[in-house]
Amino acid sequence: MLSRTLLCLAVCGASSAALADTVWLKNGDRLTGDITVFDGGKLMLQTSYGGSVPIDMKQVKTLESSHELLVKQGKYDEQKAKTIKAADDGKITLENGENKTVDIASVQQIIRPKPVITDLVWKGNIDAALDFKRADTDTDDYNIAFKTTARSGRWRHTATGEYNRETQQEVTTTDNFTLDYAVDRFITDKWFWDGRLNYNRDHIEDLQRQRIVGTGPGYQFWDDELGAFSLIGLVNRTDYEYRDGSLDNFMSASVRWDYNRFLIGKTVEFFTEGELGKPLSGAANYSLTSDVGLRYKVTEWASLNLKMEKDQVSGSDNGDLNTTRYTAGLGLTW
Structure with missing residues (x-):
C-alpha cells in the first residue's frame, strides 16, 4: 500500500x-x-x-x-x-x-492569446502621490486615483476616480474629484456599444460642477498581455455649473481613447486616456480631459508612477479653463 x-x-x-x-x-x-x-x-x-x-x-x-x-x-x-x-x-x-x-x-x-469571451476578468490599479514641502511657503499636495475593470461574457464594466487636494500656508488652492462609470456591450470581437456617466466637482475653480451622460459605439483594436487600445465615439448630454450660479447645458460629440502598453518584459507600462469633445451648438469651442504617464513595476503588485493630467475648456462664456498637473507616487496593481 x-x-x-x-x-x-x-x-x-x-x-x-x-x-x-x-x-x-x-x-x-x-x-x-x-x-x-x-x-x-x-x-x-x-x-x-x-x-x-x-x-x-x-x-x-x-x-x-x-x-x-x-x-x-x-x-x-x-x-x-x-x-x-x-x-x-x-x-x-x-x-x-x-x-x-x-x-x-x-x-x-x-x-498568451486571450479568449474572446471569459467568465470573469477583474483588474485594476490604485495610484497615490503625496508631496510635503516645508520652506518659506509650506505646501501639502495629495493625489489618489483608481481604475478598475471587470469583464464577464460580452459585458465590461469600468470605474475610475481621482481626488486632488493642495494647500499652501494652510490655504487650499486645489480641491476637486472626478468619478466615471462605463458599461460596454460587445457586439462582435472588436465592436462594442458604450454607455457612461461622469461627474466632476471642483471647490476652487469657477467651473465647479460637470455632469456628462454619453453613449456611442467603440472599437477595441487589441487587448492582450502587452496592453490594450480602444476608441469610442460618444454623443453626450453635458451640464456645466459655474460658481456664480450660471449654467451651460448642451449636447456634445466627443472621441474617447484608452491606451496602455507594457515595455521591457512588462516591467514598464506607458498609458494614456482621455476625451476630446465639441459642443453641437453654442457654449464652449471644445473641452479636453487627458492623462498620460508611466508605471514601473517594483514587485508583482507594487509600482512607481509618474503622470501628467490636463483639463481644458476653450471658448466658454464664463472664461477658459486650462490646468495641468504633474504627480509622482506609489501604486498597487491587481
Whole structure:
C-alpha cells in the first residue's frame, strides 16, 4: 500500500513537472516555470521559487512550453502554437498541426492569446502621490486615483476616480474629484456599444460642477498581455455649473481613447486616456480631459508612477479653463 502511494505521488510530481515550461540557457542552466510573455528582449518566466523572473533572450539556448502561445516573428507574421518544443541551439519548434522550426533571434514577441469571451476578468490599479514641502511657503499636495475593470461574457464594466487636494500656508488652492462609470456591450470581437456617466466637482475653480451622460459605439483594436487600445465615439448630454450660479447645458460629440502598453518584459507600462469633445451648438469651442504617464513595476503588485493630467475648456462664456498637473507616487496593481 505504501509503495503504491509513493508511486502515485511520484507520477503526480512528474506530471506537474511535465506541465511546467522549461528554458535552457547558454551557460548550461535550466529554469522551469510558466512563460507569460516575451517582449523588449526580456522573457518573463513565472516561478514558484522566485516570482516573475526576467531572462535576457540572448542568453536562451532553447525552450519548450505546454501552453498555447502567440508567436510573432514580424509585423504581419504571427501564429498560434499549441505547444513549443525544444530544438537545436538557438532554435525552437512551433507545433500547431504542422511543425515549424524557427530561429529564436527571429522571434519578436511571445504572448498568451486571450479568449474572446471569459467568465470573469477583474483588474485594476490604485495610484497615490503625496508631496510635503516645508520652506518659506509650506505646501501639502495629495493625489489618489483608481481604475478598475471587470469583464464577464460580452459585458465590461469600468470605474475610475481621482481626488486632488493642495494647500499652501494652510490655504487650499486645489480641491476637486472626478468619478466615471462605463458599461460596454460587445457586439462582435472588436465592436462594442458604450454607455457612461461622469461627474466632476471642483471647490476652487469657477467651473465647479460637470455632469456628462454619453453613449456611442467603440472599437477595441487589441487587448492582450502587452496592453490594450480602444476608441469610442460618444454623443453626450453635458451640464456645466459655474460658481456664480450660471449654467451651460448642451449636447456634445466627443472621441474617447484608452491606451496602455507594457515595455521591457512588462516591467514598464506607458498609458494614456482621455476625451476630446465639441459642443453641437453654442457654449464652449471644445473641452479636453487627458492623462498620460508611466508605471514601473517594483514587485508583482507594487509600482512607481509618474503622470501628467490636463483639463481644458476653450471658448466658454464664463472664461477658459486650462490646468495641468504633474504627480509622482506609489501604486498597487491587481
